[in-house]
Amino acid sequence: MTTALYTHPDCLSHVTPEGHPEQVARLRHVLAALEGKALDRHEAPLAEEADLRLCHPQRYIDHVRSSEPAEGITQMDPDTWMSPGSMRAALRAAGGAIAAVDAVLDGRADNAFVATRPPGHHAETESPMGFCLFGNVAIAAKHALERRGLKRVAIFDPDVHHGNGTQDLVQSDGRILFISTHQQPLYPGTGNRDEYGPHDTIRNIPLPPETDGETYRMIVTQQVLPKIESFAPELILLSSGFDAHKDDPLASVNLETQDFAWLTDQMTALAAKVCGGRLVSCLEGGYNLEALAEAAAVHVDGLIAAGA
Template sequence: MTTALLTHADCLGHVTPEGHPEQVARLDHVLHALEPFDLLRIGAPVAEDRDLTRAHPQSYIDRIAAAAPAEGETALDSDTWMSPGSMNAARRGVGAAIRAVDAVLSGEASNAFCATRPPGHHAERETPMGFCLFGNAAIAAKHALDHHGLERVAVVDFDVHHGNGTQDLLWDEPRTLFISSQQSPLWPGTGAASERGAHDNVLNLPLAPGSDSASMRAAYIEQAFPRLHDFRPDLLILSAGFDAHREDPLAQLAWETEDFRWLTRELCRIAADQCGGRVVSLLEGGYDLAALAAAARAHVYELIEAGK
């Protein structure tokens, strides 16, 4: 068994204005960092509308498709942009997440990492935001539940920004557990500990600006890991944002590369105990290119070690 890497060159076709932090170079740096690894490399397919409608109404999908410009870039809001290749890139992101779930649940791969862009965890049911168009992680979870018949799926989001979109899309889904650690206060302003989901299926771990390794590890050891053990997921999905790194320009947490390694290792251990090691990880944020590459490499290294 091995770790699968799902990506596609079309994800480089999502172009943002010069100086935008969610840039093509992000994916280039991640893929370059992963080149030396022995991975099962799978091309990300294009998700169809029936995949997207697991989380978004058709009217929203049509609106996003219609917003794509014929040339140049257009803004959906102050942060979220589209270029002519953005819709196809976003469909590849969803397609990668779904294909990764299929690969892991079928035994084709022990676990998987999806290196795609744009990210997805801020996209709400009918609102694109935070660089995101579609809710990749939530769609992957719903696919695992409804297509594969799993009983419980957990999503852990360690991006520095709260995964408001995933929370919105899974809020009413009792078969899921959504856990998110994030800097607070910070955009988008959600993620309070009091936000618990319609079925007590949400756990938020707000971290104060400047929080370091000790604070993060304590939050996961004392709160997140016990909830995962109690939930007993059949599959673990990770929203792997690397912008909690101390070098990231968009936030003020102080994680080191080693913290991403530790967190991945511990989550994989829980997955080994609870669901046969079945983990699907999706790239979210990370905007210092060198820190992103180093943290993503450490993350995937631990996935590979866990899958042996």
């Protein structure tokens, strides 16, 4: 079997202001790092509006679509921008996540990595936020439940920033477990440990600044893996941000590249144990280009090894 890769050149057409951390070069560096790897490569399809409506109301979709400029760039919130082509890029990001879920559930791939942008885990129900327009991973989870008949899906978000958008989009659904490890205090200022959601399916694990790899591995081993295993999901989704790397400029958690390799091995082993290996990973953050490329590369190597 194989590891599937979903990406699309449209995601390079989403342009942000010069000096913005969520830049076109991020995806270029990730894709360059994946060249030559044994991946089943696919173009990410465009999501339909019906797909987006799994998480977002039509009025919000219309707002985002109408905000795309014919030229130049438009500011959506203090950190989030659109340029000509941003809507297609966002549709590719959501569509790629859905297509990757289908490939894994249909047995056409053991697991999958979705290398797209803009990211999605800060986009709330009706608010673009933190570089994100639509909740890609949340949409993929809802697709698996509503259209593919799954009963339980787990989302683990190791991005260094709390996935406030994903939490907002899934916390009302008791079929979805959401776990986030994130630096606190740090943008967006959410994700307290005492937030459990109406169905007790939210787990936030704040990390103090300067958290190192040894501490993080202990947290994952003692708190993340047992909770996912006890939930017994039929699919695991990863919001794969690599900005907890020690070289990332937007945070101060001190993970090394090999910590991401270890985390990948832990998650693929858990997926093999609880859900037949069914795992889909979607790119979120990571803003030091070299560190992002290195971490993404070892992450994908781990996915490939798990499917070998």
